[in-house]
Amino acid sequence: MNLNPALTRYRIVAWIVGVLLIVLTVGTVLKYTTDDDTIVAIVGPAHGFLYMIYLVLAADLARRARWKLPFTVLVLLAGTVPFLSFVAERVVTRRVRDAFPLVASGAP
Template identity: 90%
Template sequence: MNLKPALTRYRVVAWIVGVLLIVLTVGTVLKYTTDNETIVALVGPAHGFLYMVYLVLAADLARRARWKLGFTVLVLLAGTVPFLSFVAERVVTRRVRAAEPQPVGTAA
């Protein structure tokens, strides 16, 4: 099964969710230190929606790649910890690429 399209979708959303989570974390610090809620008000709903998209895309990739439940849960939770979605994206990309058969005549 060709996992490349599902992997690409997952990678794009993982990066977007990761960046938004970092911005949201900074916004939360600002909210409580300066009483400025602008960043949280703007980025919070976007991150929440895109995290749901991340969950769907990660679950889809997990189903296609036939990951074990424990690994799947860790990948799903990676969008809730700042910087962890970037780490998860790298691990997932390596795992999926290593599991895909290489075309004939190409180096692995």
């Protein structure tokens, strides 16, 4: 089974969601310290939309890689904690490449 496309999609969205969550966190701090909610107003909806895509792509990868439910739930929640999506992305990539050696080599 070729998991390369599913893993690549997941990795890209995990990074985007992670970066947006950090920006959103900074925006939230600014909102409550300076009464400027511009960042939250712009990045909040974008993060919410992309988090939904993250959930779909992570669930798809979980199904293809046959992860157990507890691990899948942790990966799905990783997009809600700043910096955790980066950690989850590394753990997921390592786990998929260890379980499916053809993914690591990039073979079809």
